[in-house]
Amino acid sequence: MLPITDQLLQLLGLQRTAFRVYAVSALLLSGLFFLFRLLLQLWRLCWGFHVTCRRLRCFPQPPRRNWLLGHLGMYLPNESGLQDEKKVLDSMHHVVLVWIGPVLPLLVLVHPDYIKPLVGASAAIAPKDDLFYSFLKPWLGDGLLLSKGDKWSRHRRLLTPAFHFDILKPYMKIFNQCTNVMHAKWRRTLAEGSVASFDMFEHISLMTLDSLQKCVFSYNSDCQEKMSDYISAIIELSALVVRRQYRLHHHLDFIYYLTADGRRFRQACDTVHRFTTEVIQERRQALRHQGAEAWLKAKQGKTLDFIDVLLLARDEDGKELSDEDIRAEADTFMFEGHDTTSSGLSWVLFNLAKYPEYQEKCREEIQEVMKGRELEELEWDDLTQLPFTTMCIKESLRQFPPVTLVSRRCTEDIKLPDGRVIPKGAHCVPLRAGALSHYVATLLPIGAWPCLPQVP
Numbered sequence: 001m002l003p004i005t006d007q008l009l010q011l012l013g014l015q016r017t018a019f020r021v022y023a024v025s026a027l028l029l030s031g032l033f034f035l036f037r038l039l040l041q042l043w044r045l046c047w048g049f050h051v052t053c054r055r056l057r058c059f060p061q062p063p064r065r066n067w068l069l070g071h072l073g074m075y076l077p078n079e080s081g082l083q084d085e086k087k088v089l090d091s092m093h094h095v096v097l098v099w100i101g102p103v104l105p106l107l108v109l110v111h112p113d114y115i116k117p118l119v120g121a122s123a124a125i126a127p128k129d130d131l132f133y134s135f136l137k138p139w140l141g142d143g144l145l146l147s148k149g150d151k152w153s154r155h156r157r158l159l160t161p162a163f164h165f166d167i168l169k170p171y172m173k174i175f176n177q178c179t180n181v182m183h184a185k186w187r188r189t190l191a192e193g194s195v196a197s198f199d200m201f202e203h204i205s206l207m208t209l210d211s212l213q214k215c216v217f218s219y220n221s222d223c224q225e226k227m228s229d230y231i232s233a234i235i236e237l238s239a240l241v242v243r244r245q246y247r248l249h250h251h252l253d254f255i256y257y258l259t260a261d262g263r264r265f266r267q268a269c270d271t272v273h274r275f276t277t278e279v280i281q282e283r284r285q286a287l288r289h290q291g292a293e294a295w296l297k298a299k300q301g302k303t304l305d306f307i308d309v310l311l312l313a314r315d316e317d318g319k320e321l322s323d324e325d326i327r328a329e330a331d332t333f334m335f336e337g338h339d340t341t342s343s344g345l346s347w348v349l350f351n352l353a354k355y356p357e358y359q360e361k362c363r364e365e366i367q368e369v370m371k372g373r374e375l376e377e378l379e380w381d382d383l384t385q386l387p388f389t390t391m392c393i394k395e396s397l398r399q400f401p402p403v404t405l406v407s408r409r410c411t412e413d414i415k416l417p418d419g420r421v422i423p424k425g426a427h428c429v430p431l432r433a434g435a436l437s438h439y440v441a442t443l444l445p446i447g448a449w450p451c452l453p454q455v456p
């Protein structure tokens, strides 16, 4: 019996009985036990944080904005923000430590030799980090980009047929059609003569979304001519996710969803999910009705879209993907497929405009391949006949990578070439994909642009 039990019973105005004494003692003991566990966990957390900070001291860090925000918001994704960031990275080479708020340290790895041990580590040692990717979760669910472990491996295997050449080849027709629509719009704009310049990125984004909607869902929304709710929701979601990263208080779900941005994010997610779910359900019904064999027979000679591939996929045990899994993969492909390619293509066009002599060489190469053709459209096999154009695309991707960082969290210590160690545990390790592409550059037969930056 605890001495405090009597006092507590008195305080509650209860008569002292043996049962009450034991019951209150038991309650008090379990309360104390939980409090002790909580304190122990808190102590472990603080100790872990202290150890991590001590181990991170060997990495240089630029001056912080203040103790609360750390470096958050100091390097915004605009021209001056990027220049400031470049200055810091140039002066601190290799690895830089930055703080997201007061308690979240991030190691930014810049030099290829320092990135190598991390990208070379297995997915178990350097898995994807939830920190940045978690903002995408309500939209993309457990698709390939965000899933980990067994689920990721199973889905990777199930999705492999989607990348078979026989599936991809017919998509060339779709890419040509969608690009023709974009070119027709440009010609119209030029003929009207009313616009001196326009933002190509918007046009290219719509073109890539149009292509993807056709490849993934076999759905023609005509979004390049008139905006659809689904496509504008994807564009809005992409922008909202980026904006959320730069506002510390928006990192907390319960605050974010009370803000105007959070409410718009939720609405846009609903719009996207409604569209994807409807397509999947309709298609699954049709597939059940006809049977897989008849379905495939009817599809012969036609384009098999991503939803078809996912609905027909079976694992080693003959199990299929659930509607929710398929929705997550389709939403992931719509995001990953448009955001990256529209940025990449825009930079390719920027570079070709900047270097007209290389633009001319690409044009000549393409015209040579097209010679004598009635229909001026590139086909699958033509792609290997365009080595110079391919080099220009790769070089542009290297210099202006569409994905500027990927995010990892180490579950074990990782040793760097100079002997310093990325400590296991509480801290996060993003990779600058720009640096990553410098590394890749050493493997590619490149050299198209005259002003190749040196690998530091």
Ligand code: HEM
Pocket (backbone or CB within 6 Å): 128, 144, 145, 146, 156, 332, 333, 334, 336, 337, 338, 340, 341, 344, 397, 401, 402, 403, 406, 407, 433
């Ligand atoms: C220039 C074009 C592209 C670039 C630069 C690019 C870049 C990347 C990068 C850097 C990652 C790794 C992310 C990480 O590990 O954290 C990634 C993953 C991924 N990308 Fe792309 N991507 C491009 C095009 C596409 C396209 C067209 C699609 C689909 C239509 C796509 C679908 C995916 C998916 C599903 C993943 C996750 C893969 C996995 O974790 O297994 N990407 N991409």
